[in-house]
Amino acid sequence: MTQHTTTFRGASKSTRRSMRTRAAIVAAGMGASVALGAGVALAADTSTSTSSDALSAASAHSLSGALRDQAGDQQKAADAKVKAAADAKERAVKKAASDRSKRAELVKSWVKPVNKYSLGSTFGIGGSHWSHKHSGQDFVVPEGTSVKAAHGGTVVDAGWGGAYGNNIVIKHDGHTFTQYGHLSKLDVKVGQKVATGQDIAKSGSTGNSTGPHLHFETRKTAVYGSGVEPVKFMKAHGVGV
Numbered sequence: 001m002t003q004h005t006t007t008f009r010g011a012s013k014s015t016r017r018s019m020r021t022r023a024a025i026v027a028a029g030m031g032a033s034v035a036l037g038a039g040v041a042l043a044a045d046t047s048t049s050t051s052s053d054a055l056s057a058a059s060a061h062s063l064s065g066a067l068r069d070q071a072g073d074q075q076k077a078a079d080a081k082v083k084a085a086a087d088a089k090e091r092a093v094k095k096a097a098s099d100r101s102k103r104a105e106l107v108k109s110w111v112k113p114v115n116k117y118s119l120g121s122t123f124g125i126g127g128s129h130w131s132h133k134h135s136g137q138d139f140v141v142p143e144g145t146s147v148k149a150a151h152g153g154t155v156v157d158a159g160w161g162g163a164y165g166n167n168i169v170i171k172h173d174g175h176t177f178t179q180y181g182h183l184s185k186l187d188v189k190v191g192q193k194v195a196t197g198q199d200i201a202k203s204g205s206t207g208n209s210t211g212p213h214l215h216f217e218t219r220k221t222a223v224y225g226s227g228v229e230p231v232k233f234m235k236a237h238g239v240g241v
Contacts, residue, residue: 110151110237111197113180113216117141119241120213123229136179136217137230137241143184143212145203149194150178150234156222158190164215165207168200169222177222181215182206 120138153172157179161167164181168188171177184204194200205212218233220226231241 109196110234110239111148112234112239112241113148113150113178114139114141114145114203114214115148116145117214123227123231135224135227136181136215139214139216141203141212141214143202143204145212145214146199147180147183147201147203147214149196149198149200150216150239151176151237152194152196152198153178155188155190155192155194155200158186158188158192161207163208165209166201166204167207167215169219170194170200171222175220177219177226179215179217179219181217182209182213 117139118141120140121134123134123137125134149170151170151172153170155168156171156177157167157169159166161181164179166183166186167179167181168183168186169177169179180201182204183201183206185202186200187202188194188200203212203214209215216230217227218230220228234241
């Protein structure tokens with residue numbers, strides 16, 4: 001160190017100036033290098049920070065999108081559930097209205113007293129089997145066949161009816177009655193209200209009968225002698241026999 005100082009002091013002015021210039025250049029170079037290194041480091045830190053921020057932003061955006069999709073799916077499911085409930089309620093209301101309409105039509109309607117049958121003796125014919133002309137329409141069916149109320153009304157007779165055997169008479173609206181004779185079993189009693197098509201008895205061959213069948217009458221009163229032709233009457237009420 002001392003030797004370098006001595007050499008520097010013993011050098012000429014031009015030499016000393018040259019050496020000082022070089023030293024300044026070296027120092028400036030070192031400073032520039034340090035500054036450049038710091039700048040590079042700062043740039044690297046900034047780049048890393050920017051990349052990290054971008055990644056965080058992308059992740060947040062992706063999560064936000066996923067949450068939106070999930071919320072959308074949940075809303076669609078909720079809307080579908082509400083719609084399904086509304087549709088079910090609407091169907092129930094329509095069915096109830098349809099059932100009421102059918103019941104109303106049934107109340108006004110008439111039906112055959114038996115489902116499967118062959119037609120037997122007809123209304124108004126004479127013969128040795130009857131003391132008077134035949135007062136109804138016979139439906140030939142096996143014993144035990146279900147007999148139905150041809151129309152809604154109130155039972156005014158249910159029991160033994162002499163030549164009719166076990167019989168039922170039903171009063172309907174207005175001055176209309178129906179009678180069911182030669183029954184093997186009665187399923188209703190006097191005063192009971194019955195609906196159109198309701199099972200009221202089982203067919204048989206009781207009373208003045210030559211075999212299992214249903215004797216069916218349509219009348220203007222509850223008693224014998226006021227009968228009207230059953231087939232024509234039923235046809236007038238929309239029922240073909």
